[in-house]
Amino acid sequence: MSEQVQSLADEVEAAVSAAMGTVLPAELATEDPLVRRSDHADFQSNAALPLAKRLGRKPRDLATELRDQLAAVPWMTSVEVSGPGFLNISLSDAAILGRLALRLDNPRLGVPATQTAETAVIDYSAPNVAKEMHVGHLRSTLIGDALARVLSFLGATVVRQNHVGDWGTQFGMLIQYILEHPERHWRGAELDEGEKAAGGAVSALDELYRTARVEFDADPAFKERAQRRVVALQSGDEETVAAWQEIVTESEKAFQQIYARLGVLLTLEDVKGESFYNPWLKDVVVELRDKGILEESQGAQVVFFDDIRGPDDTPVPMLVQKRDGGFGYAATDLATIRYSIQELNGTRLLYAVDARQAQHFDMIFRTARRAGWLTDAIEAVHVKNGTINGPDGRPFKTRAGGTIRLADLLDDALRQARQVIAEREAEQPRNHDLTPGELEEIARVASIGAVKYAELSTSRVKDYAFDVKRMVSFSGQTGVYLQYTHTRIASILRKASETTELPAEFHATLPLEPAEHALALLLDEFSATLNAVATTLEPHRLASYLYELAKAFTTFYESCPVLKADTAEIQANRLALCRLTRATLAQGLDLLGIAAPERM
Numbered sequence: 001m002s003e004q005v006q007s008l009a010d011e012v013e014a015a016v017s018a019a020m021g022t023v024l025p026a027e028l029a030t031e032d033p034l035v036r037r038s039d040h041a042d043f044q045s046n047a048a049l050p051l052a053k054r055l056g057r058k059p060r061d062l063a064t065e066l067r068d069q070l071a072a073v074p075w076m077t078s079v080e081v082s083g084p085g086f087l088n089i090s091l092s093d094a095a096i097l098g099r100l101a102l103r104l105d106n107p108r109l110g111v112p113a114t115q116t117a118e119t120a121v122i123d124y125s126a127p128n129v130a131k132e133m134h135v136g137h138l139r140s141t142l143i144g145d146a147l148a149r150v151l152s153f154l155g156a157t158v159v160r161q162n163h164v165g166d167w168g169t170q171f172g173m174l175i176q177y178i179l180e181h182p183e184r185h186w187r188g189a190e191l192d193e194g195e196k197a198a199g200g201a202v203s204a205l206d207e208l209y210r211t212a213r214v215e216f217d218a219d220p221a222f223k224e225r226a227q228r229r230v231v232a233l234q235s236g237d238e239e240t241v242a243a244w245q246e247i248v249t250e251s252e253k254a255f256q257q258i259y260a261r262l263g264v265l266l267t268l269e270d271v272k273g274e275s276f277y278n279p280w281l282k283d284v285v286v287e288l289r290d291k292g293i294l295e296e297s298q299g300a301q302v303v304f305f306d307d308i309r310g311p312d313d314t315p316v317p318m319l320v321q322k323r324d325g326g327f328g329y330a331a332t333d334l335a336t337i338r339y340s341i342q343e344l345n346g347t348r349l350l351y352a353v354d355a356r357q358a359q360h361f362d363m364i365f366r367t368a369r370r371a372g373w374l375t376d377a378i379e380a381v382h383v384k385n386g387t388i389n390g391p392d393g394r395p396f397k398t399r400a401g402g403t404i405r406l407a408d409l410l411d412d413a414l415r416q417a418r419q420v421i422a423e424r425e426a427e428q429p430r431n432h433d434l435t436p437g438e439l440e441e442i443a444r445v446a447s448i449g450a451v452k453y454a455e456l457s458t459s460r461v462k463d464y465a466f467d468v469k470r471m472v473s474f475s476g477q478t479g480v481y482l483q484y485t486h487t488r489i490a491s492i493l494r495k496a497s498e499t500t501e502l503p504a505e506f507h508a509t510l511p512l513e514p515a516e517h518a519l520a521l522l523l524d525e526f527s528a529t530l531n532a533v534a535t536t537l538e539p540h541r542l543a544s545y546l547y548e549l550a551k552a553f554t555t556f557y558e559s560c561p562v563l564k565a566d567t568a569e570i571q572a573n574r575l576a577l578c579r580l581t582r583a584t585l586a587q588g589l590d591l592l593g594i595a596a597p598e599r600m
Contacts, residue, residue, distance in 0.1 A: 005110025059085025
């Protein structure tokens with residue numbers, strides 16, 4: 001069976017387009033039919049309004065002509081003209097059920113692979129070596145991971161890139177301090193219990209870095225030694241490189257522990273740190289200079305842009321090479337974009353990075369276009385994200401004003417999930433046969449799902465408040481609610497398998513109740529939703545769709561008995577709706593990186 005199932009919306013669009021081809025002049029016949037879902041019917045076409053204006057006609061008259069053409073479509077039960085010229089279109093239950101039957105029997109739920117020609121290079125997460133991952137890394141990590149999953153599912157070749165900060169002058173400072181203070185243990189095996197509890201080797205490194213920074217700023221002699229250590233690192237000094245590699249290795253272990261806990265796809269093979277691009281920085285500078293893109297400014301090599309100016313109306317330069325011969329962040333990012341195009345064959349380059357970096361990426365992309373690396377056939381996008389605030393809407397900080405560790409945030413979510421589950425246990429004791437270990441696993445899965453859904457259900461460009469108590473609720477727009485809905489459907493199907501041998505299959509001749517009709521139409525929107533995510537790079541569209549689907553299922557289940565349906569055919573139909581809803585929820589949650597448990 002073909003893996004592609006055309007959606008009902010596509011069918012309606014095709015029918016309206018055919019009607020337009022009959023009643024409109026050739027130059028307008030191929031315009032967008034403007035078909036959308038509607039609260040007044042199954043679908044609505046608004047095409048008559050803009051087309052009538054261009055023809056100098058009344059929209060209702062044109063809409064009436066289109067309606068007359070659509071009256072002959074057998075699977076449309078009603079086509080009505082409303083308002084100034086809208087077409088309200090309702091479909092037959094048989095057409096809807098027939099389409100769902102194709103999706104139910106399809107391993108991909110009928111979702112077409114629309115991105116097969118695309119190689120997407122996705123740059124996300126990007127923590128800094130020797131520093132703990134903090135709350136600020138959460139958005140990039142989860143948004144990038146969701147996009148990687150969706151684009152891959154839609155057939156794109158996805159290359160994940162974790163651009164960790166593992167190079168620069170700060171490492172000379174840190175290594176010099178560590179070598180001068182061997183008594184300051186930081187390696188995992190040497191930590192005391194307090195340090196382990198605080199986050200292990202990387203937590204200790206983070207503290208050492210702050211201490212080294214104080215000494216660097218206060219002691220000119222140490223500063224000079226640290227700067228010589230930077231030169232030693234850059235020149236490949238054996239002792240220095242060995243110390244640097246040990247710091248990198250320990251940091252990567254810590255990052256992978258967080259990624260495993262979050263359930264994201266990033267692996268060590270995806271790491272392309274700043275050090276990886278270091279050998280190409282000189283080549284980038286030479287190429288940009290040869291192409292006349294670089295200009296000298298106070299001894300440094302920079303790129304200027306006519307329309308990017310500071311408050312005093314002076315040009316804002318992008319620093320590529322410093323006056324002392326060192327390289328700025330822009331040099332590494334330019335090497336990265338060139339590598340992604342020339343070595344990874346990327347056709348779509350996505351950078352899931354804080355919105356505050358917008359000007360920097362604008363400069364990078366424009367410079368890459370001047371250099372001829374970025375062409376019209378290659379898309380580069382700064383996938384901007386806002387910031388995470390505390391429950392009070394203010395910047396998310398510790399009581400001491402520091403940055404909140406990501407591990408601590410996940411611990412808080414887990415504690416809250418345990419508390420919610422304990423309260424439900426107290427309200428409904430012995431209402432299941434789950435062991436304490438299974439309940440703990442449910443709390444873990446629910447807590448991670450809660451954090452990820454709270455992130456991914458928010459428009460990525462907006463700031464949002466991180467409120468753990470709200471996130472782990474079993475009601476409302478939360479990940480836990482979606483997971484619970486999935487387990488509820490799984491329970492229904494288990495009970496059905498114990499009480500009946502009826503297959504879960506659609507009977508196209510049966511009429512649908514309003515709640516069944518609404519759920520069925522929503523199930524058919526899954527592929528369109530995924531394509532919208534791929535186009536807009538906005539995972540919240542999928543998160544919102546899954547919430548609407550869960551709500552529609554709840555309405556259906558409350559008004560349409562499944563296990564006590566009036567006839568065997570109705571029960572089979574409703575079991576099929578349950579089965580397809582469960583499969584769609586599970587697939588959608590997986591594309592957000594959220595587990596769909598069988599029991600909660």
